[in-house]
Amino acid sequence: MKTIIEPFRIKSVEPIRMTTREEREQLVRDAHYNLFTLHSDDVLIDLLTDSGTSSMSARQWGALMQGDESYAGSPSFYRFKQAVDRLMPFNYLIPTHQGRAAESILFTVVCKPGQKIPNNTHFDTTRANVESQGSEAVDLVIAEGRDPESLHPFKGNMDIAALEDFISRTGVDKIPLCMLTITNNSGGGQPVSMENIRQTHEVCQKHNIPLFIDACRFAENAWFIKQREPGYADVPIEDIVRKMFSYAEGCTMSAKKDGLANSGGWLAMNNEDWAVECRNRLILTEGFPTYGGLTGRDMDAIAIGLEEVVQEDYLHYRIASTQYVARHITDVGVPIVQPAGGHAVYIDARRLLPHIPPLQYPGQSLAVELYKHGGIRGCEIGTAMFGLQPDGQEIPARMDLVRLAIPRRMYTQSQMDYVIEVVQEVFEYRGSMRGMKFVRQPQVLRHFTGHFDYID
Numbered sequence: 163m164k165t166i167i168e169p170f171r172i173k174s175v176e177p178i179r180m181t182t183r184e185e186r187e188q189l190v191r192d193a194h195y196n197l198f199t200l201h202s203d204d205v206l207i208d209l210l211t212d213s214g215t216s217s218m219s220a221r222q223w224g225a226l227m228q229g230d231e232s233y234a235g236s237p238s239f240y241r242f243k244q245a246v247d248r249l250m251p252f253n254y255l256i257p258t259h260q261g262r263a264a265e266s267i268l269f270t271v272v273c274k275p276g277q278k279i280p281n282n283t284h285f286d287t288t289r290a291n292v293e294s295q296g297s298e299a300v301d302l303v304i305a306e307g308r309d310p311e312s313l314h315p316f317k318g319n320m321d322i323a324a325l326e327d328f329i330s331r332t333g334v335d336k337i338p339l340c341m342l343t344i345t346n347n348s349g350g351g352q353p354v355s356m357e358n359i360r361q362t363h364e365v366c367q368k369h370n371i372p373l374f375i376d377a378c379r380f381a382e383n384a385w386f387i388k389q390r391e392p393g394y395a396d397v398p399i400e401d402i403v404r405k406m407f408s409y410a411e412g413c414t415m416s417a418k419k420d421g422l423a424n425s426g427g428w429l430a431m432n433n434e435d436w437a438v439e440c441r442n443r444l445i446l447t448e449g450f451p452t453y454g455g456l457t458g459r460d461m462d463a464i465a466i467g468l469e470e471v472v473q474e475d476y477l478h479y480r481i482a483s484t485q486y487v488a489r490h491i492t493d494v495g496v497p498i499v500q501p502a503g504g505h506a507v508y509i510d511a512r513r514l515l516p517h518i519p520p521l522q523y524p525g526q527s528l529a530v531e532l533y534k535h536g537g538i539r540g541c542e543i544g545t546a547m548f549g550l551q552p553d554g555q556e557i558p559a560r561m562d563l564v565r566l567a568i569p570r571r572m573y574t575q576s577q578m579d580y581v582i583e584v585v586q587e588v589f590e591y592r593g594s595m596r597g598m599k600f601v602r603q604p605q606v607l608r609h610f611t612g613h614f615d616y617i618d
């Protein structure tokens with residue numbers, strides 16, 4: 163069958179408030195053309211992020227009622243632990259309220275000023291948590307991972323030669339751990355191959371550097387391994403997942419992605435000394451070790467989410483729907499980062515709007531137009547987000563993209579068809595779109611709260 167049907171039925175629905183183009187023009191003008199400022203009920207299809215936006219299953223909603231809110235030793239924690247251990251069997255498990263809390267605890271404990279952490283590509287919060295310890299976050303993704311047109315099947319891979327070289331130049335004593343982000347979010351949701359995980363492990367082991375996995379989209383990564391890496395087509399997803407983690411000494415996780423939950427995360431590791439210190443830190447910043455930053459019911463929802471996220475029908479539909487959007491918009495000539503990642507499609511706004519220079523934010527202009535035309539909320543990832551330097555100078559970002567992140571199990575194929583149609587129509591009248599400017603901007607993270615307007 164050509165049609166990949168959603169492997170679920172809808173039991174509970176949430177109405178979408180329909181709006182007209184005129185209404186949306188007014189709403190986005192009132193929001194100073196900043197899509198983060200919009201009220202989400204003024205959005206028809208919200209593709210701002212795939213994080214924490216998953217629809218939970220009937221089993222997960224049922225499990226919420228089983229949640230035990232005891233301060234210590236809750237059975238919810240042990241169900242959560244069993245579900246995590248089944249896939250990622252590390253010796254110590256530390257529950258946190260979301261992924262960045264796990265990162266903050268880990269790096270506070272392991273990093274010292276002047277040290278360096280290599281990664282394929284650090285996600286923003288990972289980088290910020292490393293840097294807040296006075297350490298340096300170093301990205302060593304393969305060259306193909308930086309080329310938006312390369313069709314390499316594992317563009318998230320670590321550059322192994324560059325890692326070796328980095329270790330010998332930096333010195334092992336300055337590298338408390340090495341990370342691998344699967345899939346590589348900041349690089350377009352691109353996967354890392356099993357062979358590359360193994361090789362990264364081999365290099366780390368040789369130098370006695372612990373390898374940690376940023377595991378947010380581990381199931382999507384496993385699906386790509388099954389589809390694209392020779393020798394895995396017949397291996398069950400759970401076995402692929404266990405093998406991926408067998409090469410690591412620990413992981414950080416945001417359950418808001420492949421935990422299929424609306425909040426939550428964890429930190430896991432084998433090193434007892436680190437675990438003791440991390441738990442002490444957890445008690446200070448999050449909570450008691452058997453709940454950390456989570457309620458009992460959250461832990462139950464995650465436990466079920468972890469069972470559901472590795473089901474092949476789910477992963478088949480999940481990745482097929484991202485690729486479906488990518489294929490249909492590229493068919494009419496819309497430039498995107500190739501190949502489509504696991505959780506999002508990244509439109510290359512700089513190539514789509516060559517008449518708008520990077521310092522006039524083509525990504526922002528396109529994101530606003532997608533909202534005006536069809537009520538779709540995407541996210542500019544480009545010069546508006548990264549262009550402002552600490553010294554106040556402004557330089558073009560490496561790329562100007564609009565990310566359409568697809569929430570898990572939330573939208574149907576007809577809603578994705580609508581997204582495709584809106585993108586195609588906007589593409590047709592792209593020549594009339596105008597550049598934008600900031601009329602108000604904070605000095606840090608200006609894309610969240612800044613005000614934009616059109617250039618006359």
Ligand SMILES: Cc1ncc(COP(=O)(O)O)c(C=O)c1O
Pocket residue numbers: 213260261262263285287288343345347348376378415416417418426427
């Ligand atoms: C790769 C990666 N690491 C870490 C995080 C941080 O997780 P959280 O948003 O739960 O703090 C994210 C969130 O998007 C992510 O994509």
